[in-house]
Amino acid sequence: MRSTPPTPPAHPPRRAARGGLPRRAAARRAASVLTVLTAVVGTSSFAGPTTGRPAAPPCALQRTDAHHSLGLDTWNDAYVRPERTVDAMMVFLSFPDAPPLTSPSQLAADHFPATGNFFERASYGRLDLRLHATPRWTRMPKPAHAYGIARDWDAEGRAAFVRDALAVTDPGVDFGDYDLVYFVADPDAPGVDSDATKVVNFREPITVDGTELRRIVTVFERFPADRNVLAHETGHVFDLPDLYNRPHDGKGDWDTYVGDWDLMGSQFGLAPDPFGWHKWKLGWLDAEHVDCVGSPGTSLHSLQPLGRTPVRRGHAAGTRLAAVRTGPNEVLAVEVREPLGNDARVCRGGVLVYRVRSDTASAGGPVEVLDGHPESSACRTTSVHPPLADAPLGVGETLSVDDGAVRVTVLDRSVTGEWAVRITRR
Structure with a gap:
């Protein structure tokens, strides 16, 4: 016999209900x-009205007509x-x-x-x-x-x-x-x-x-x-896209794009906290929490773990995301994932690098995690996609992207938990 869990606490709605009708x-x-x-009911979406945001930094992609576009310059008020x-x-x-x-x-x-x-x-x-x-x-x-x-x-x-x-x-x-x-x-x-x-x-x-x-x-x-x-x-x-890869026949591996990272890929993932890019889109991170890498050259970044609880409720502390603009509708995003908060069960922590495309529709691969260890896998019995479970970089490791156009190197992790990352772009 199933036991009865406690009833969740009730909250008053934003305005009083009108009560029962005659x-x-x-x-x-x-x-x-x-x-x-x-009227026809379907699963299609629509562009909807937009709301502008404060002037966005150069790495904030523009929203496109793609379903659940990951552009950040405007908010779709249909959501x-x-x-x-x-x-x-x-x-x-x-x-x-x-x-x-x-x-x-x-x-x-x-x-x-x-x-x-x-x-x-x-x-x-x-x-x-x-x-x-x-x-x-x-x-x-x-x-x-x-x-x-x-x-x-x-x-x-x-x-x-x-x-x-x-x-x-x-x-x-x-x-x-x-x-x-x-x-x-x-x-x-x-x-x-x-x-x-x-x-x-x-x-x-x-x-x-x-x-x-x-x-x-x-x-x-x-x-x-x-x-x-x-x-x-x-x-x-909240206008977030599906991040899984649905096989044409419905069979096979659904999790090749992002693996365990972000619940919009798989609700079973070991690291279901939303990507930093998603948190920026939703207004949970602001431009002050993002380092934009623009001009060619080398830049240094001190990144706080994405899941670290801020000292002041409702406001993330420190830089949580670095982004490199690589095309009109594309960036490389860099963030730190550790066994904190929603990621308490993460397989391997470290510096995670992924590609974001604002012109790619939901379930078409708008986010792609880049594997820092392509020759290995991890957590075979618990991960939804073991090849990406150990994707993050550790101290002393480098990931070269787009034939060396961008290089991400992890320099150090401080005793207080910040990760020092060097990004070099041609």
Whole structure:
């Protein structure tokens, strides 16, 4: 028999909920949602409005039309900005042919506070992701198998699922009170495919409760769920790309681009903390934490470990990232990864070098980790991709990139933990 975990603490939403609606008004609102959702629902994205940032240094790539572009000069306002408090609503969906075997409180505790804690550490305290969970199951009108739930779900079945889910939950949930929404399906219901968890983007935003919804996270996980799976999907809501390499036949190695580094590659990775470039994009690092390498020559950099907790909450201390502009839409990024924070289980720490491309779409290889030890591998029983588990450089080691156009050399590690790195570019 499964034990019941403690119910996650409740947080008041940003503004008070309007309370229950009269039955007739609730029915009218649900019908309105159904009408709005006759628009096509898909997994495509769109450029969206932009918000400028302070003058960016020369190594900050410009955002392109690529899906989840890693450009930093503007913010895409179609996505939730992950700063300060972000309120998330979690709704639990059951099906008429399968009485649930778990409770909503069990499923909520399976994801929180772990997901919130992950982002609190990753953001140096700049993001407070707060969960608001419905206390009971909401029943869908059809069995799960009627929707054809699967990883490569056809748009018609996915649209029908989201349309029905909004219709049955809207009378009891004021979506205008929340920044993002998780629809969590009963993990034991026949027809629920645990490989189908995904963010569903609307090709055109829909208006519910006076607010625009652009995407919903649909969760079809087992219980207990895969580690960090909800943090990965939430990363997409914050405009982060998939970093895995999906084989054409769905078989083979998915983790050849970044291995264990960054949960947007694999939620199972040993070093799931977001790359420093991602933290810069999300506003958790500022230009003062980044050394830009511009002109040819040699430069010296003192890098703090990316996962080191700052002395002052909400503000990273010291330089956390060095970046070398190597093309109009490309940089080499250099950072230190050690067994700290989200990377407590890292295989091999040291100075990690990776390539970032702002014109490459999600799942197409926008980030590529460069292997500092291409002839070896490590942590074969625990790493998602052992050849890259020992990618970081140690003291005294050098990585030559692009036929020697850029050389990264690790000079020293001080007793206080800073790493001295020399970067030479032709």
